[in-house]
Amino acid sequence: MKKLILLGASGNIGEQTLLTLKKEKITLVGFSVGEHTNKIKEIVKANPNVKAICVKHYDDKISDQFPKIKFFVGNKGLLQLINYVKADIVLNALVGFVGLAPTLECIKNNIDIALANKESLVVGGELIKKALKHSKSKIYPVDSEHSAIYKCFKATKRENVKEILITASGGAFRNLKRNELKSVTSKQALKHPTWKMGKRVTIDSATMLNKGFEVIEAYYLFNYPLNKIKVLMHDESYVHSILKLKDNTYLGEVSKPSMINPIIYSLKDKKDTVNVKHVKSLEKFGNFHFHEFNEKRYPMVTYALCAIKEKGVMPCVLNASDEVAVSLFLKGKISFLDIEKIVSRSLRKFKNQSPVTYDLLARVDQKVRNSIMEEYR
Numbered sequence: 001m002k003k004l005i006l007l008g009a010s011g012n013i014g015e016q017t018l019l020t021l022k023k024e025k026i027t028l029v030g031f032s033v034g035e036h037t038n039k040i041k042e043i044v045k046a047n048p049n050v051k052a053i054c055v056k057h058y059d060d061k062i063s064d065q066f067p068k069i070k071f072f073v074g075n076k077g078l079l080q081l082i083n084y085v086k087a088d089i090v091l092n093a094l095v096g097f098v099g100l101a102p103t104l105e106c107i108k109n110n111i112d113i114a115l116a117n118k119e120s121l122v123v124g125g126e127l128i129k130k131a132l133k134h135s136k137s138k139i140y141p142v143d144s145e146h147s148a149i150y151k152c153f154k155a156t157k158r159e160n161v162k163e164i165l166i167t168a169s170g171g172a173f174r175n176l177k178r179n180e181l182k183s184v185t186s187k188q189a190l191k192h193p194t195w196k197m198g199k200r201v202t203i204d205s206a207t208m209l210n211k212g213f214e215v216i217e218a219y220y221l222f223n224y225p226l227n228k229i230k231v232l233m234h235d236e237s238y239v240h241s242i243l244k245l246k247d248n249t250y251l252g253e254v255s256k257p258s259m260i261n262p263i264i265y266s267l268k269d270k271k272d273t274v275n276v277k278h279v280k281s282l283e284k285f286g287n288f289h290f291h292e293f294n295e296k297r298y299p300m301v302t303y304a305l306c307a308i309k310e311k312g313v314m315p316c317v318l319n320a321s322d323e324v325a326v327s328l329f330l331k332g333k334i335s336f337l338d339i340e341k342i343v344s345r346s347l348r349k350f351k352n353q354s355p356v357t358y359d360l361l362a363r364v365d366q367k368v369r370n371s372i373m374e375e376y377r
Contacts, residue, residue: 001027004267005085007054007078007102008093009043010036012198013116013142016259017091017267018043024264030054030085032078032094037062044069054081079105089267091142092117095200096323097316097365100124104358107131114266116142118201118213123316123365125220125308126356139221140266145214146221147262148240148253148276153222155251155273156243164224165242165250166214167234168293169194171206173336174233178297184336186329194237194257203326207339212304216315219308226308231301233291242282250279254286303343312352313364320368321346328376342372 004021008014009031021028028047032054033039044050044066052070054077055062063071072080075098082090082105090106091114092099099117104127106113115121121128132139141147145166153161172189173181189206190199197205204210211231218229232242242252255261255275282290295302307318325342328334334342346368353360 001025002089002267003027003029003085003087005030005082005087005090006093007032007081007090007099008095008116009033010039011093011095012196013091013093013259013263017093017263018046020260020264020267021047024268026267029087030081032081041065052081052085054078075101078102082106082109082111087111089114089140091263091267092120093142095119095198097123097319097361100127100361101358103128104131107135107137110136112138112140114140114142114263116263118143118210118217119319121217121220122213122304123319123361124356124358125216125315126311127358127361129220141217141221142259142262142266143214143217144257144259144262145241146217147265149218149222149243151253151265151273151276152241152243152251155276155278156245160245160247161243162228162246162248163244164218164222164229165232165244166211166218166229167232167237167239167241168208168211169205169235169237170233170298171208171210172202173206174235181336186332186336189329189336193235199330200323200326203329203339204322206336207300208298209300209304209322209343211298212301213319215301216304216308226305231293233293235289235291238288239285250282250285252277252279252285300340300343303340303347307347310352312354312356313350313361314347314352316361316364317346317350317368318343320365321372324369324372328372333376346372 004026010033027049030052034056037055054072058073089112093116097119100120103120172191190202192202215229219226237257239252239254242250253275254277307314321343325339329339
């Protein structure tokens, strides 16, 4: 049976992953839960082969309950966990910059990665690309969009592909005009029309930075030209992403909006292309609605494209400013449109630097966070 380490077991992706393990005959040997230590007992009970756990803060009352399990602490503990437990694959479902170091550690140790942590590629894509050249590791995407693209590429030859179309629901406010966004609340923003996701990704869906991130991910995952990766609005979230072929036909995966299938696919790396349809026009995918993407309505996608074109530390600035801005919005300290303003201002304020190293990214990440928090203290 394949041995798995699950980073971010207490989050949305983590919880759904745990539901699939027994059925898919995958053995959980290690996991992290951050501050959600109340979930440890239930996870261990269902997965008796767990050898190690990482938590954000050490508590001997918790570790004493599980004397046969090794406990690690904090961000360094995530790396220690990977090295302590010999796993076949690590599912990285951490949220934010913290997910980059574990991804790089897996590559260093020739361990395969099921990647749900967007920020690994957004912030450290160049580092990951370079590290993979000297590793046996493979990255399998967990995002539904990239899982769909992965399957579609298996259903055709690369030279047949004209464009990658990443579908987007538009988030909670897709039916509102920009002047109607001034007074929206975090409670409203968290009501996604088609998906149930974690808080940050749900807010990022409302601003559409999530799609900017996904364009960057696709650029690195599939080594595809940035100008040939486009966003396509799709109301129902049933067509998870599309390859437009040179004969102007389309390949796309069609299924209900659920993360279970992408999770299983990333862990098992199945060869099948189930649910991938080849159609002559978008209308042939089914009774769905597609719309042209409006970059003026969603400027955050443009910010993401500007950052990745500059490369260096600018994608790091993009992510760090968004992480802090989303947190401030969820706490009611800023308005929804202030998220855009903070990200835009940060991209103008901080100068690009290269060559990129992990230490440089870590310093820039912290510098951006400190700068914004000081302003909104």
